[in-house]
Every structure is written in C-alpha cells, then in structure tokens.
Amino acid sequence: MRGVRREVRDLVSLVAGAVFLAVGVLLVLDQAGAVELTLGWVGAVMAAALGAILVASGLTEPRDEG
Amino acid sequence: MNDETRTPDDQGAERPESQTGPTEEQSAAETGPTQQLPPAAAGTEERQASGGRPKRLLRSSSDRMIAGVAGGLARYFDVDPVIFRIAFGVSVFFGGLGILAYVALAIFVPTGDEGQAEKAAPYERQRWLGVAAGIALVLALIPAVGFGFWWGGGWGGGNWGLLWLAIPALVAVGAYAVLRDRRERGVAFSVGGVVAAVLLVIATLCGFCILAVGGAFVTATGHGMAVALAVVVVALLLIGAAFRGGARWLIVPAAALATGVGVAAAADLDWDGGIGDREYRPAAAAAIPADGYELGIGRLIVDLREIDWRRDQVINLDVDQGVGQMVIGVPSDVCVASETEATGGDLEVTGEQVEGTDIDLDQNVNATATPRLELHGELDFGQMVVVNDDTRDLEEAGGNRFHGDDPDQGAMRDAAAEACAE
Numbered sequence: 001m002r003g004v005r006r007e008v009r010d011l012v013s014l015v016a017g018a019v020f021l022a023v024g025v026l027l028v029l030d031q032a033g034a035v036e037l038t039l040g041w042v043g044a045v046m047a048a049a050l051g052a053i054l055v056a057s058g059l060t061e062p063r064d065e066g
Numbered sequence: 067m068n069d070e071t072r073t074p075d076d077q078g079a080e081r082p083e084s085q086t087g088p089t090e091e092q093s094a095a096e097t098g099p100t101q102q103l104p105p106a107a108a109g110t111e112e113r114q115a116s117g118g119r120p121k122r123l124l125r126s127s128s129d130r131m132i133a134g135v136a137g138g139l140a141r142y143f144d145v146d147p148v149i150f151r152i153a154f155g156v157s158v159f160f161g162g163l164g165i166l167a168y169v170a171l172a173i174f175v176p177t178g179d180e181g182q183a184e185k186a187a188p189y190e191r192q193r194w195l196g197v198a199a200g201i202a203l204v205l206a207l208i209p210a211v212g213f214g215f216w217w218g219g220g221w222g223g224g225n226w227g228l229l230w231l232a233i234p235a236l237v238a239v240g241a242y243a244v245l246r247d248r249r250e251r252g253v254a255f256s257v258g259g260v261v262a263a264v265l266l267v268i269a270t271l272c273g274f275c276i277l278a279v280g281g282a283f284v285t286a287t288g289h290g291m292a293v294a295l296a297v298v299v300v301a302l303l304l305i306g307a308a309f310r311g312g313a314r315w316l317i318v319p320a321a322a323l324a325t326g327v328g329v330a331a332a333a334d335l336d337w338d339g340g341i342g343d344r345e346y347r348p349a350a351a352a353a354i355p356a357d358g359y360e361l362g363i364g365r366l367i368v369d370l371r372e373i374d375w376r377r378d379q380v381i382n383l384d385v386d387q388g389v390g391q392m393v394i395g396v397p398s399d400v401c402v403a404s405e406t407e408a409t410g411g412d413l414e415v416t417g418e419q420v421e422g423t424d425i426d427l428d429q430n431v432n433a434t435a436t437p438r439l440e441l442h443g444e445l446d447f448g449q450m451v452v453v454n455d456d457t458r459d460l461e462e463a464g465g466n467r468f469h470g471d472d473p474d475q476g477a478m479r480d481a482a483a484e485a486c487a488e
Contacts, residue, residue, distance in 0.1 A: 010312025017304030020320040024298035027324065030331050031291040039409055039423050042328040046321070053317060 015056035019049045124178035125171070131257070133172035148245050151260070152238045240267035274322045281326025286335035286362075286388065293327040333409035333446045335388055336362075347372050351381050358384030358442075361392075367460050369395040375437040382440045385450075392443065392450045395460045398478075401435040401486035404428065406443035406450055413445075415452040417478035433486045454478050454485070 008014050023045060029035045126137030129147055136154060140147035154168050244263035245255070253259065281293045300320040307313035329335075339360035345367040348354050359368055366387050373381070375397060385392060396402055404415050407426035413419065420427045443450055453460060455478060 006309045008308055009310065010308045010314070013304050013312035013314055013316075014308035016314070016317045016320070017301045017306075017308060020297060020301035020304065020317075020324060023324045023328075024294060024301050027294035027297060027327050027331065028291065031294050031327075037328065037332040039329065039332040042325075042332045046325055046328065049324075050321070 011060045012053065012057050016053045019052050023049055122178070123175055125175050127177050133168070134177060135168050135171045135175070138175065139171075146242075146246065148249075148255070148260075149242060152242050152245075155238075155260070155264075236271065237264060237267050240270065270318060274318055274325075277319055277322035278326035278329075281323045282330035282335065283326075285327045285330035290327050290331055293323055297324045297327065335446050336386070339386070339388070340364075343367075345369075349373065351379065354381065354383060358386065360386045361390065362388045364390045366390070366392045367395075368393070369460055370400075370439065371395050371397050371456065375400055377437060379437045380440060381438075383442070385441070385443045387444070387448065387450075388446045390448045392445060392448070393460045394441070394443075394450075394452045395458070396439050396452065396454050398454050398456050398481040399437070399485050400454065401430060401433050401438040402441060402452060402454055402482060403430045403433045403438055403486070404441040404443065404452065405431060406441065406445070406452075408445040408447070408450060410447045411445060412449040414450065415441075416454045416482035417475040417480075419475070429482070430486045435486045435488055438486075454481050 026035065026037070026045065030037045123142045124138050125134035126141060126147075127134060129137030129140070131137075131151060136147045136150035139150045241260065241263040244266055245259065248259060248263070249255065284290070284293050297320060300316055300323065304313060304316050304320065307316065339362045341363040342361075343365045344359070344361050346359060347369040349372050351373060359366060366385065368383070368385060370381070370383070375381075383394075385394065402416050405426070405428050406413050406415060410423045411425075412421040413425055413427040415427050415429050418427060418429060441452065443452075455474070458474070
C-alpha cells in the first residue's frame with residue numbers, strides 16, 4: 001500500500017505556519033523560563049518572520065482563483 | 067479604458083514567451099483600444115514600436131486617473147501603475163510632497179503614446195518587487211531595533227522616526243496587495259476599490275493592534291504561556307491549511323498574538339499596582355511606603371518637595387511602573403543619586419536624558435552629599451522624569467518640554483551638580 005503524498009497548495013501559508021511555529025515555540029520556551037527574550041531579539045525575530053513571509057509571497061505565483 | 071479591466075488570462079505574466087508571436091501582435095493591433103496585449107507580447111511590440119530608441123518618460127493618455135502621471139511612470143518602469151497611485155495617495159500624509167511631485171510631473175512631462183504597447187504595462191517585475199520589498203523591510207527593521215531609531219525625536223507628540231514611516235508604508239503595501247488580488251480576480255480598477263482596499267488594510271491593522279495589546283495584557287497578568295500556545299496552534303492551523311488551499315488571513319492573528327506576548331515577555335511587563343493616575347505628596351519621609359510606589363498603567367506623580375529635608379537626611383525611594391509616565395519632584399538643593407532603567411521610552415533625570423530601548427540612566431550613584439535621595443526606578447514602557455525644581459508644576463512635566471536646548475534642563479543639571487558637590 002503506497003502512501004499518498006499531499007500537495008502544498010499555498011506555499012505562503014506553509015512558510016507562515018512554519019515561521020510562526022518556530023516563533024511560538026520560542027515564546028513557549030521563554031514563558032517556561034528556558035530562554036530569556038530581549039526586546040531587540042523579539043523585534044528582530046518578528047521582522048525576520050515578516051520578511052520571510054513577504055519573500056515567500058513574492059516568489060509564489062499568483063493563486064489561480066478560477 | 068485602463069488595464070485593470072483585463073481578465074486573468076490577459077495578465078500574461080504567467081504566460082510563456084513561446085505563446086507570443088506575430089499572430090497575436092497582429093490580432094492585438096487589430097482589436098483596438100478595448101483589448102489589451104499580454105505583457106510579453108507588449109514588451110516585444112514596445113521594442114519594435116520604439117525602434118530601439120531609449121524609452122521616454124511620457125504621461126499616459128490612455129491609462130490615466132487624473133493627468134496620466136502614474137500611468138506614464140508605470141510604463142516607464144515596467145510596473146503596475148497602482149503602485150504609483152497608492153504612493154501618491156499615501157504621500158498626502160507627508161506634507162503633500164508627492165502631490166507637489168505629481169503636479170510638477172503633470173506640468174513638465176509631456177503626454178504621449180509610444181504605440182499601442184503603452185496600454186499593456188508588463189508585470190514581470192512585480193514578483194521581484196515583492197522579494198525586494200521583503201528584504202528591504204527586514205534590513206530596515208533589524209537595525210532599527212536596538213539603536214533607538216523608533217524613538218527618534220522624542221516622547222509624547224515628538225517624531226518617532228521610522229515608526230511614522232512604517233505605518234503609511236504598511237497601509238500602502240497592504241492596499242497594493244489587496245488591489246493586485248482584485249485585479250487577478252478580474253475586478254475592474256476604480257477609486258472606490260482603492261478606498262475600500264485602504265479601509266480594509268486600516269481595519270486589519272486595528273484588529274492587529276487590538277489582538278497584540280490583548281495578548282500583551284494577558285501576558286502581563288501572568289498567563290503568557292496560554293498566548294504562546296495559541297500562537298503554536300494558529301501556526302499549526304496555517305500549516306494544515308496550506309495543503310487545503312491556504313488560509314493566509316490566519317497570518318494576522320498569529321503575528322499579532324506573537325508580537326503581543328513577545329513584547330510583553332521581553333519587557334517583563336508587570337501591571338501590578340492598578341490602572342489610572344496616582345499622585346503622592348508625602349509630608350514626611352516616614353510617610354513613604356517601605357516598598358515604594360507602584361503603578362501598572364497610567365501616570366504616577368511622587369512629589370517629595372513638601373518634605374522638610376534635614377541637612378543630613380537620606381531618603382530611599384523605589385518606584386516601579388508598567389506603562390505610562392512617572393514624574394518625581396525633589397527640591398533643587400537635594401542631591402539625587404539615581405539608578406533608573408526602562409525597557410523602552412525616555413528617562414529624564416535632573417536634566418540628563420536618554421531614550422530608546424533597554425535603556426538605563428545612573429546619576430551620582432556614589433555621591434555622599436546630603437540631603438540626598440537614593441532613587442531606584444524601573445519602568446517598562448513610557449517616560450520617567452525626575453524634576454529637581456522647587457516651582458515647576460509636576461502635572462505639566464514631561465512631554466517634549468525637556469528636550470533639546472530647553473533652558474530648564476541646564477538649570478536642573480546645574481542644581482544637581484551643586485547639590486551633589488562634596
């Protein structure tokens with residue numbers, strides 16, 4: 001029996017999900033006391049996350065609405 | 067008729083070059099002004115029409131909303147004219163600079179058509195504009211965090227540097243994205259559509275702010291783990307939705323919650339002490355609480371000028387505030403030995419000032435002169451002002467009055483130096 005490979009239909013959502021998953025884990029670690037975030041790090045991480053999403057959006061073909 | 071009325075098939079950005087050829091160009095030329103060429107074909111025809119001559123900047127006579135400036139610029143730079151239209155609109159918020167530029171271009175740039183190709187502005191560069199915008203945003207924001215650019219010109223009505231540039235830029239970029247999406251779906255361009263797009267983006271930004279503040283509030287009250295887990299859940303929903311056609315709208319709540327909990331956690335926001343305005347004017351040192359004064363959100367005024375300071379008296383004062391403004395008044399002949407810090411904002415102690423993020427300001431920490439105030443102040447976000455002036459109204463302290471070459475700053479610095487001299 002062969003597994004079914006699911007196709008990514010929206011790369012932007014996938015990249016955004018991956019980015020915010022990483023950010024969320026970082027925030028959970030901070031709340032658990034495992035890491036200590038500074039304001040500079042939060043700003044840099046959020047800017048990088050936004051940048052990654054914008055880059056993914058820019059590299060993705062416009063969605064076919066039809 | 068403008069190019070916004072084209073159907074997705076006519077956009078041409080996704081069409082291979084091989085589909086363009088003499089037959090299409092010929093048929094396009096025969097169809098008249100109501101039909102548009104695919105950009106690839108348009109580019110070919112434009113080169114043929116220009117005969118190899120360098121491109122001229124001309125106002126568009128066909129793709130125009132007012133004077134054809136945006137349409138002409140778009141054709142010259144091979145980009146979507148909506149970009150320039152939004153840029154001119156947003157420029158209204160910058161003293162009308164873009165309006166002046168528009169008028170100048172309308173006056174000095176002639177109107178003209180370089181063949182039918184003018185009506186078919188190619189969009190090949192849009193994708194790379196998106197990539198470039200993303201990279202530029204990251205490059206612009208990362209140095210801004212930590213170097214104090216966000217607090218460029220002051221607190222309370224001052225110039226917040228890049229922040230004021232970021233807000234209209236976000237609105238413009240968002241509005242452009244909405245309009246591009248509408249065009250891809252074949253919706254005709256209209257002024258009403260632009261207004262609706264701008265309003266939609268503003269509403270989205272407002273929703274973002276509300277969620278971010280809510281996340282920060284919940285985090286500040288000790289439930290940050292729940293918000294952080296909510297970010298993880300939304301991220302997993304995004305990943306799952308990516309295989310079902312996507313759910314990009316989830317990016318907004320994910321980013322808002324992450325920003326709120328991230329900022330609140332990094333700033334170690336502590337809103338104990340309540341919300342509102344507090345004013346304390348102790349008449350004697352004994353009336354000052356041993357653990358000092360504390361406020362969550364609001365304005366805290368502590369006026370120590372009604373105390374009858376003995377010549378050898380030393381008073382310890384701890385003040386802790388979450389968000390807002392803190393003003394402390396001391397007599398001009400009292401030495402202020404202070405250790406103050408803030409996660410973000412503005413610290414002004416006896417005429418000395420520092421502003422930005424993760425800042426501290428220590429003054430006369432080793433002073434032994436008396437009478438002396440030993441001040442330990444902590445502020446998450448906002449402004450802390452220590453005024454060593456016998457007559458100044460503390461209600462009006464702060465804001466921008468202590469900035470720049472305000473003579474009161476010099477007077478307070480001189481008074482502090484004299485009071486702390488051995």
